[in-house]
Amino acid sequence: AATSDWWRSAVVYQVYVRSFADGNGDGQGDIAGIRSRLPYLASLGVDALWINPWYPSPMADAGYDISDHRAIAPEFGTLAEAEAFIAEAHEFGLRILLDLVPNHTSDQHPWFQRALAAGPGSPERARYIFRPGCGTDGEEPPNDWRSVFGGSAWTRVTEPDGTPGEWYLHLFAPEQPDLNWEHPEVRADVERTLRFWFDLGVDGFRIDVAHGMVKAPGLPALGPDADGPAGPATANHPHWDRDELHDIFRHWRAVADSYPEPRVFVAEAWVGDPDRLARYVRGDELHTAFNFDFLRAPWRADHLRTVIDQSCATLGAVGAPTTWVLSNHDVVRHVSRYGRPQPDRPVHMLAELTATAPDLELGTRRAKAAALLMLALPGGAYVYQGDELGLWEVEDLPEECLQDPTWRRSGFSDRGRDGCRVPLPWDGDEPPFEFGPADAATPWLPQPAAWRELTAAAQATRPDSMLALYRSALRIRRHHPALGDGTLRWFDSPDDVLIFSRDPGFICAVNLGTAPVPLPAHAGVLLASGPLDAGLLPPDTAVWLAA
Ligand code: TEU
Ligand code: CA
Secondary structure, three states, X not given: OOHHHHXXXXXXXXXXXXXXXXXXXXXXXXXXXXXXXXXXXXXXXXXXXXXXXXOOOOOOOOOOOOOOXXXXXXXXXXXXXXXXXXXXXXXXXXXXXXXXXXXXXXXXXXXXXXXXXXXXXXXXHHHEOEXXXXXXXXXXXXXXXXXXXXXXXXXXXXXXXXXXXXXXXXXXXXXXXXXXXXXXXXXXXXXXXXXXXXXXXXXXXXXXXXXXXXXXXXXXXXXXXXXXXXXXXXXXOOOOOOOOHHHHHHHHHHXXXXXXXXXXXXXXXXXXXXXXXXXXXXXXXXXXXXXHHXXXXXXXXXXXXHXXXXXXXXXXXXXOOOEEEOOOOOOOOHHHHHOOOOOOOOOOOHHHOOOOOOOXXXXXXXXXXXXXXXXXXXXXXXXXXXXXXXXXXXXXOOHHHOOOHHHHXXXXXXXXXXXXXXXXXXXXXXXXXXXXXXXXXXXXXXXXXHHHHHOHHHHHOOOOOHHHHHHHHHHXXXXXXXXXXXXXXXXXXXXXXXEEEEOOOEEEEEEOOOOOEEOOOOOOEEEEOOOOEOOEEOOOEEEEEEO
């Protein structure tokens, strides 16, 4: 592919900074840690890194509550280090995407602090969404909107004179007040943030909650059933996926396109269906969007095939490449999802899965097959740190360690997202597995002792390891002319088996059934996710073949 088109087929590795590698020994990952592991990332064979928020933040939502968009959190490093890191990553051939969080700021952002101090009716309040309450004394929230993390989406403030006053909107935690996207200063400030990081050499942004930002005039009530499990259930939702968003994206695209080297966007948009998602990636808007339908599909051939066909068709129709994601920092790791009985509906929250412990061996076998499936599909793909090590969800973190706000806000019923954010095991026989230097503080979340089998060092020398599979697959993908951007063609196959070809000369077959099946006619095995049984493809196994 032409270098200006790199994003159409890129494999992007998601770096969750706090849990990737600890350079200074305080028990939290940081920029120095990522720099020290750049050779690992380059040899893995990915094309780009997406760095989760690394900006100054009180960390009420792990950095998605930003108090300064154009600086680096001191616990992660300095701006000079970030600049050096970006340049160094480029030397390793790795592009850098950052996280843009335009829907809200931290409640410690100077704008919000000034809004609190300035009082009702002030221009400072106009940058956020403040409203008087309902009820006789304004003691009821202004409307029925719910926070994604549980409870009302409104919090009442104490006015500068000490009286209970207005309410402000937060679609996430109370520490994340929503910005008012009708306000020209809000729009201008985010564009300034884009330019700031583009000027430092950043290649693009992942757009947090790209389906948020714009709210319907008058903030109409949701009423019952306005939200489905995967996003807005209605086309005219009061605060998700609104038509007015697309004007904002067109402005951002113009900023990106004003740079000589392409700068790109990927939307995090939880929307109702693929047709709605395709609206985010029209030619003059965002370049790509995460495909959460794939992430949410159970390990079942019929579900996966439907999602693949729909994604390719709807995004293909607007000329955008598809993307594929198996896990990220918000969902249960797929080894643990696939290691459980598979439901007949989309799923990604721990609460939606059976309470029984997963069969990790089964989950790992399926995760290997899923990696070969994903990396053979047309378009780009995302690898969440630890996917390449086959890490599972740590479901038994001690409650006193849990930090994710969803745990508290759910009334302690949902264990939250900490279980997929546990620090990576790099080397050694016991925790902390060289997460930091020798005398480092204990990592911020404890790692399971059983990860001794899964350290990067242990897997590097084991040819049947998850890491070895990812390395081989990414190497083949990089050189094979059929892989990356393009189309696929399905072969006739039994119901539980997916077989497709990519031209020229490539076939992928995945057995999601319970009995071995014959391999399709081929000219040689390129790579298999597990042992093949004398010309047969065993259950929960995938294979790449030369056609
Ligand atoms: O996530 C947006 C979002 O809607 C998901 O958080 C998802 O619905 C949620 O994880 C279910 O509990 C983005 C970030 O990825 C997430 O980490 C942030 O917490 C959130 O935005 C707020 O910025
Ligand atoms: Ca550190």
